[in-house]
Amino acid sequence: MADVGSGFEAEVYQNEFLPAGAEIVDAVVTVRSHVAAGGAQRADAVEMIVIDTSGSMSEEGGRKMRAAIEATQAAVDTIDDGCHFAIVGGSAGAYMIYPNEGLAVASDRTRNEAKRAVARVRPKGGTAIGSWLRAAAYLAALRPGAIAHALLLTDGKNQHETPEELDRQIAECIGRFQCDARGLGVDWDIGELRRVASALLGTVDIIPRPEDMHDEFTALTRQAMGKQIGSVALRLWTPKGSSCEFVKQVAPTLENLTALAQPVDALTSDYPLGAWAGDEERDYHLRIRIPVGNVGDERLAARVMLSIDGVDQPPALVRAIWTDDERLSTRINREVAHYTGQAELADAIAQGLAAREAGDAESATIKLGRAVQLAHESGNDDTVRLLQKVVDVDDAESGTVRLKRQVERSDEMALDVRSTRTVRINKPAGG
Amino acid sequence: MSATDNESPNGADSGDPVDGSDVERCPSCGEATIAGANWCEACGHDLSRRPLPDCAACGEPQVGTDGYCQVCGHRQPVGRDHAVESHGPVAAVSDRGLRRHQNEDAFALGRASDGESGPVVMVVCDGVSTTTGSAAASVAAADAARDHLVSTVDGVSTPDGIEQAIRNAVMAAQAAATDAARVGPDGGDHSDRSNPASSLQAGLPSTTLVATVTLAADDGPVPTSQVWVGWVGDSRAYVVADGETTLLTADHQLAGALTRWLGADSENSTPDVRHHEVVGPAWLLVCSDGLWRYLHSATGEPAHELLDRLTADGAAGRDGGLNLVEELIRFANDHGGHDNVTVALFGLNQGAVTTVEERQDG
Numbered sequence: 001m002a003d004v005g006s007g008f009e010a011e012v013y014q015n016e017f018l019p020a021g022a023e024i025v026d027a028v029v030t031v032r033s034h035v036a037a038g039g040a041q042r043a044d045a046v047e048m049i050v051i052d053t054s055g056s057m058s059e060e061g062g063r064k065m066r067a068a069i070e071a072t073q074a075a076v077d078t079i080d081d082g083c084h085f086a087i088v089g090g091s092a093g094a095y096m097i098y099p100n101e102g103l104a105v106a107s108d109r110t111r112n113e114a115k116r117a118v119a120r121v122r123p124k125g126g127t128a129i130g131s132w133l134r135a136a137a138y139l140a141a142l143r144p145g146a147i148a149h150a151l152l153l154t155d156g157k158n159q160h161e162t163p164e165e166l167d168r169q170i171a172e173c174i175g176r177f178q179c180d181a182r183g184l185g186v187d188w189d190i191g192e193l194r195r196v197a198s199a200l201l202g203t204v205d206i207i208p209r210p211e212d213m214h215d216e217f218t219a220l221t222r223q224a225m226g227k228q229i230g231s232v233a234l235r236l237w238t239p240k241g242s243s244c245e246f247v248k249q250v251a252p253t254l255e256n257l258t259a260l261a262q263p264v265d266a267l268t269s270d271y272p273l274g275a276w277a278g279d280e281e282r283d284y285h286l287r288i289r290i291p292v293g294n295v296g297d298e299r300l301a302a303r304v305m306l307s308i309d310g311v312d313q314p315p316a317l318v319r320a321i322w323t324d325d326e327r328l329s330t331r332i333n334r335e336v337a338h339y340t341g342q343a344e345l346a347d348a349i350a351q352g353l354a355a356r357e358a359g360d361a362e363s364a365t366i367k368l369g370r371a372v373q374l375a376h377e378s379g380n381d382d383t384v385r386l387l388q389k390v391v392d393v394d395d396a397e398s399g400t401v402r403l404k405r406q407v408e409r410s411d412e413m414a415l416d417v418r419s420t421r422t423v424r425i426n427k428p429a430g431g
Numbered sequence: 432m433s434a435t436d437n438e439s440p441n442g443a444d445s446g447d448p449v450d451g452s453d454v455e456r457c458p459s460c461g462e463a464t465i466a467g468a469n470w471c472e473a474c475g476h477d478l479s480r481r482p483l484p485d486c487a488a489c490g491e492p493q494v495g496t497d498g499y500c501q502v503c504g505h506r507q508p509v510g511r512d513h514a515v516e517s518h519g520p521v522a523a524v525s526d527r528g529l530r531r532h533q534n535e536d537a538f539a540l541g542r543a544s545d546g547e548s549g550p551v552v553m554v555v556c557d558g559v560s561t562t563t564g565s566a567a568a569s570v571a572a573a574d575a576a577r578d579h580l581v582s583t584v585d586g587v588s589t590p591d592g593i594e595q596a597i598r599n600a601v602m603a604a605q606a607a608a609t610d611a612a613r614v615g616p617d618g619g620d621h622s623d624r625s626n627p628a629s630s631l632q633a634g635l636p637s638t639t640l641v642a643t644v645t646l647a648a649d650d651g652p653v654p655t656s657q658v659w660v661g662w663v664g665d666s667r668a669y670v671v672a673d674g675e676t677t678l679l680t681a682d683h684q685l686a687g688a689l690t691r692w693l694g695a696d697s698e699n700s701t702p703d704v705r706h707h708e709v710v711g712p713a714w715l716l717v718c719s720d721g722l723w724r725y726l727h728s729a730t731g732e733p734a735h736e737l738l739d740r741l742t743a744d745g746a747a748g749r750d751g752g753l754n755l756v757e758e759l760i761r762f763a764n765d766h767g768g769h770d771n772v773t774v775a776l777f778g779l780n781q782g783a784v785t786t787v788e789e790r791q792d793g
Contacts, residue, residue: 239504
């Protein structure tokens with residue numbers, strides 16, 4: 001256990017013993033924050049609620065828009081006093097719902113004004129999510145150094161913008177704020193929101209029914225209010241001649257961070273981890289390819305540091321020791337194996353759903369069966385339940401399943417969008 | 432005196448000064464600097480950023496404070512990788528070898544009283560590499576046996592008394608090795624330090640032990656030494672003289688597996704103890720199997736050459752011991768260095784004719 005400074009710990013799990021000639025080093029790094037309640041001064045925070053007010057929100061007799069308004073009002077009530085906030089409406093462009101411009105400082109008065117303002121919203125127009133993000137980036141920039149978070153809701157696809165325009169806007173927003181993206185109903189595009197959330201270090205999920213929005217908005221806002229430490233980065237040193245195969249967050253969800261690397265020097269890169277609450281725990285899986293050493297050699301494969309608000313903390317070490325002792329080199333590290341399995345589970349679901357979509361029932365059955373097996377083995381019960389809405393499970397242990405004939409679109413989407421949720425390995429007490 | 436006295440607990444040993452000089456010189460102008468100064472008095476060079484030592488593997492001047500090269504990541508050698516101790520005619524080296532990632536061997540040297548004539552104690556332990564924590568067990572056992580012997584054998588004149596002291600020392604070593612298991616894996620064992628949740632323990636820490644007590648009896652016409660050796664496991668003691676090698680021990684092993692060892696799970700930790708009289712100049716060689724497996728290799732030839740050197744140098748002088756020990760270590764590493772290798776050497780009797788005779792005591 002390396003205590004990496006103010007309230008952060010990093011712990012490495014690996015089998016450092018490699019057989020002769022091996023060049024791949026896998027390690028799981030658990031990063032844990034533990035800031036005592038009230039112990040740390042909470043950083044300046046910006047909360048932005050970005051809601052879809054396009055014409056489709058008037059469907060179902062206006063039920064969707066009314067639910068979105070109520071959910072937004074509930075979220076506003078959750079914003080802490082003193083926190084900067086804004087409500088942005090989104091259609092073919094973005095516009096301010098509250099305040100008229102810039103950010104408001106949360107108080108009883110501003111919260112009430114905001115709730116009245118959002119109640120006056122009337123849905124119309126199209127959907128251009130990139131323009132909504134641009135507005136959020138503008139607002140976040142008004143409070144440099146603050147922990148900025150956006151809750152983005154859409155009920156439709158990004159129809160009034162090209163995919164390239166959306167990607168360009170997403171790229172512009174990276175590092176400016178974090179974004180949890182939510183799709184209401186079944187007419188939105190998982191890929192679009194996943195791109196937004198992945199790049200902006202947030203989560204993506206489906207809200208199947210309008211009445212579910214209230215709880216989801218409240219929970220997300222409360223979670224955002226809990227973030228105490230902004231701009232944490234995983235700083236990774238690897239030896240000369242090595243390459244980083246991947247850096248993935250593997251718990252609580254799978255997120256491939258490899259492409260987010262920002263070079264620090266020839267051997268060091270930063271991977272942004274976003275803002276942290278005072279008592280969070282996340283797991284990362286690193287895979288490094290390093291120059292092969294001789295049997296008996298020990299080499300450092302990586303130094304894993306946390307860079308908190310730009311300040312480096314002492315590193316946790318990932319090592320490689322080449323041995324001709326097979327008892328050592330064939331040891332399976334539980335953590336690495338577990339998360340390798342969770343990644344395979346997500347892949348099996350994605351491939352199974354794609355095959356099902358393409359009408360390839362045979363492949364879909366095999367892949368989704370494998371997914372049931374993996375989810376069952378690893379104790380990922382939530383994923384088992386989601387899978388059971390798409391397949392009938394004859395035997396979870398062997399992965400024997402049959403595709404259901406009738407599947408609710410929202411169940412299929414929920415399985416897809418939540419396929420990256422992992423469970424953690426059962427750790428021994430105190431471990 | 433211990434094999435681990437020079438081990439850095441945090442593995443951040445930056446190495447000895449190369450030139451042996453204590454004077455720090457300014458890296459810019461070469462003038463001697465004032466200890467602790469942040470600036471060179473001569474040229475004003477900033478001394479607070481001292482250059483890092485060179486990497487043993489890639490040569491870059493980039494060794495970090497964590498003991499790994501900042502460029503290639505190679506772990507730098509630290510204390511126990513190559514532990515050296517030398518006291519007059521007694522010298523010992525323990526080396527990691529080439530194929531193991533850590534040194535689980537240990538040695539401990541001692542003299543039971545001040546002066547040249549006190550009984551000399553040498554202990555070599557070989558931690559069993561298949562069990563975690565053996566690196567700690569071997570050090571604990573070697574130190575415990577040495578400490579017990581050093582404090583009890585002086586003044587003991589009867590052979591039975593010395594034999595009993597050795598048996599008691601092995602009991603102390605057994606207790607220390609068992610304690611090492613209770614304390615938990617330590618002493619540089621890597622797998623458990625970085626895998627707290629992986630529970631990869633393959634067994635309890637365990638170690639072999641060989642201990643010698645040597646009494647010089649130079650009042651006779653020919654210098655003579657009385658050598659007692661006690662052992663558990665397959666570490667060995669030899670007397671080398673006149674090109675002849677006499678094995679003083681008999682391995683406790685069956686079909687390649689140890690039948691006796693020290694440690695919490697040991698079923699038999701009773702030592703065999705023997706007493707020899709060595710007349711004339713000779714080397715008392717105590718070693719782990721990392722050396723003797725090569726002494727008895729199929730070809731045998733290089734071993735003979737080496738033992739001939741031991742014979743030649745045996746008469747030459749009392750201080751050549753360390754060089755010969757290093758040569759034996761190199762010999763093992765040149766032949767593969769598959770295991771940790773530990774050698775302790777004591778030049779006995781500076782006289783003319785050598786005989787080795789087993790004594791039947793009681």
